[in-house]
Amino acid sequence: MEVLQTLKPFESIWNFVLLLLVSYPILGAFAWFMGVICYQTVYRHRHTKFYELAPKDQPFITIMIPAHNEEVMIAHTIDYLMNSLNYTNFEVLVTDDGSTDETPQILAELQKKYANLRVITIEKN
Amino acid sequence: MSEKETKQPLDKNDIMKQYVIDNYFDKGHLWTKVWQTVMAIVFWICVAIPVYWTISSTLLINNQRFLHAWRYEEGRTLFYFFDRFFIIAFIILAVIVIISTIHNNHRVKQHVEKAIQYDEPKMLARKQHLEAFYTARFGNKEFRENVRSYHVKPEQNLAVNEIHDLYKEEEK
Structure with missing residues (x-):
């Protein structure tokens, strides 16, 4: 391995740390990519089918919206x-x-229109 | 559960149509189509040039049909070092990821689907402490879950770590 003799990445811990520093985005991207492939092929507990629930079977859920000076988007x-x-x-x-x-x-204003809209006002954050 | 199983599953494409708007693939929007296509081509060229720059001067250095962007021995040394390093690293990573997925399959089947994964008595006790705490500060459960508009006074605000400290206090 003449390349190893030229570059000596394993000669000291610091050379190796430097190597990881340079290569971790590529290694991380590859690990992520492999993770996706495995999730699609090897993993056996994926949810792939979804069913429409009749209103009487639907569990009650609360959608929480934190808002601080959101006059542009909130409505x-x-x-x-x-x-x-x-x-x-x-x-x-x-x-x-x-x-x-x-x-x-x-x-x-919106509360007059929608009965299922509730508002908590934090007076001082 | 079995009743739900027999129902027709939702078609993903129908749901997508309802919630996703993409002018590029819709009818019309010619200007969007033109400039997004041009941008896609330009940036793919930006990907291709460095790849050609590297490959032509290393793997294809002895192939006379290609223009070689550079000729440095050190450059080739570096390329072949990384080449080998990444192949080994990718094999190791792939093995780790595959084994982890298989382990996860086993874990879901043997543990997650069979037993509760948290300390249930502790959780219920904590729920009670929290309920008492909220009742004292904001009013009872019935009121809290039905009030349409509620103002939290500054002195009612939670301090940093207050809930955490409450658990610690109660579990002493």
């Missing part, structure tokens, strides 16, 4: 959750973490 997010999910037995719980903009007013 869009909540409208999306309330109207576009294929699930009915849920509530949305927004935690308004001391917003100083219009977020509380927007949430108050």
